[in-house]
Amino acid sequence: MARIGVFVCHCGENIGRTVDCAAVAETLAGHPGVAHAEDYKYMCSDPGQALIKRAIIDKRLTGVVVAACSPHMHEKTFRRAASQAGLNPFMCEMANIREHCSWIHEDRDAATAKAIDTARTIVEKVKHNEPLQTIHIPVTKRALVIGGGIAGIQAALDIADGGHEVVLVEKDPSIGGHMAQLSETFPTLDCSQCILTPRMVEAYQHPNIKLMTWSEVEAVDGYIGNFTVTVRKKARSVDADVCNGCGDCLAACPNRRTPSEFDAGLGTRSAIYVPFPQAVPNTPVIDRANCGRFKAIAKGIKKEVCGKCAEACLKGAIDFTQQDELVTEEVGAIVVATGYQLYSIGRAQPEGLTGYGEYGYGEIPDVIDGLQFERLASASGPTAGELRRPSDGKVPQTVVFVHCVGSRDPEKGMAYCSKICCMYNAKHAMLYRHKVHDGRAVLFYMDVRAAGKGYDEFTRRAVEEDGAEYLRGRVSRLYRDGDVIKVVGYDTLAHEPVEIDADMVVLATAIRPQPGIKQLAQTLSVSYDEHGFINEAHPKLRPVETNTAGVYVAGACQAPRDIPDSVAMASAAAAKVLGLFSVAELEREPAVAAVNETTCVGCLTCQRVCPYGAVEAKEIRDRDGNVVRTVASINPGVCQGCGTCQAVCMSKSIELATFTDAEMYSEIEALAFWP
């Protein structure tokens, strides 16, 4: 028989002014199952809590209902008090008679009647409450970082420096990401590779970092603290343990015409290649799509073709028979740092985007995007840092930079601001003027957004010291006219159309998440927005967590980010991971669902509706090991307690602790006491 104590709080005058608290206590005292009821001025105060503890002991209470404020306010307080008096904390519940009653009603009789109803409803629920135990989950203190750009490197280094092992997975042959492609960085104009490559080497040599380049995450199972990750190590065709990175194979390769991804298509590379000279690791990869030997194999030619790289390799590291390898890693936390790509704005567009055909990208060779300009300006680039345009190698005398190509344009591109373009356009104009002193840099802009430390000063410097010409307005069309590109636009400050003869045009195209991000997000069960950027758990208060516990996000895969932002996010994510690893075991509220395996019919509707993938099919076998039937099984570590599975369960075989059917229906029934 339930022995429930009801404690009605006046909250000073907050409740007492509108609700007759003594009457509430008196009425509830006569309710079946209530062994004790009293009212008090401030239940949450020390004497108030002492009153509850005393009653639990003296009256041997089996449950407690505190009729006071919202459970969001003081549920923890009262549960702790109950537990100090020896009662299971989950046998204590709150009836909200302040926010939902005394504060929103004026009529004292009506408010008192409602308070009585509310308290009685919760009393009926507590009669069906079960004592529950906090769930303890072990933590594997090892992290996975997906993406080896600056965000991934930073996160990996921070976690590794904190004393925990990190697996850093990168899909390209080298870590470094987009930052390795940049010439100089705003707002300091320091050389990008000079600050990045030492960090790359540090990550490579760190005893706690296991680097897996030319690898991709294939599958993720498990939950916070206990993920099992399958990584596909793509066949490199080079034995990384034997190779000493001498580069003889690269020189021997007869194919030299493959467009270089690292040079954004402006330079070429061999079929066996390292993306750039400072690559980490400095182990080549054979690009099988462009290698003569593998092309011949694909065509079914039996004879062994070429093999010049293998002949050149004195260490015998080339292995044409290498296969993709699947590696399993156990980790407790995952940081997603997959970065961005640029919106390719040519005419052919996937995903229903219309592109910017009128800008001639991909058709006029001297219309390039921001990353291509970075390579042209970079000392390690295809022109060795001399600014020469791609079509004929001429030094451009007039360069037009176009802001917001595909950004802030919900009609044709992306509705969002790509954030970094204003800064890198100013930087490009400066770099250009530093290299071509008599050249003209014209920038078509919508606004100049330079919010950041030293950023506004930087864009002003571009105008005041380096003579960048800012024109407010949009470019309507680009076309080739002999040797020049006609740029047709409108100056919205002077209110006149403008036409500029440019030698080269640089389009600041929108930042988009990497292709394949949606598939990765689904593999990780994290949500993404309409553009494919990973959603953070809360835009202000939980910026580096995702809605899946144990999975964190850093850098431009969450939204357009510059380097300082990406690094800050990466360190924040690493701090979250280290925080997770600092406890021996995770504690969780036991509000999770469980399946009654004797009544479950195995329809697995629950599996289809579970947003967390917490439901698995479980086979019930007889003594001989034959499968008798299949039932659903819920992993309490993954379940977040929404109860959607219980509502769809046709055989009523699922119960969500703290919101069981018995509890819910007893609450509904309690309202039938209405006069």
Place this chain on the structure above:
Amino acid sequence: MSGDGHADEFEPRITAFVCNWCTYTGADLAGTSRLHMASNVRIIRVPCTGRIDPLFIVKAFERGADGVIVSGCHPADCHYTAGNYHARRRFALFRELAAFVGIDPGRMTFSWVSASEGAKWRDVVNDTVARVRALGPFDEYRRLVDLPDASGESYATIEGLLGRTAP
């Protein structure tokens, strides 16, 4: 029980199923903001609208509710990612079924109230109370199971049923 209307007016009883993260918190905000509203609604907290079995609503009507409110997080805002989408589909169907069995859909309000929409919660409450008050007491069910109505009259006779056919 008396609401904020005239003493002789019918005071409907309304059960509200609200999710813990959005509407319950929104109703808390209405309280914190001291937004006065009709006192006819009794709130039952669920973790997510996805937890609400349509039978909860049936049970509420069976046990004397004149109206029901179901409210949760806005689409795309669900604390549990997708529970509210399941709820939305469920109630789109349930509304039709309820109409078929003779429960006026006007007795049910399905709404999205976020944690920051205290004023919207007040409007949902007041609008629902006014609408259900206009519909009158829900006693179709009581007639069918031979329960006396508010005046003590029994409907268990053919005449009773014929005389007051369900709409």
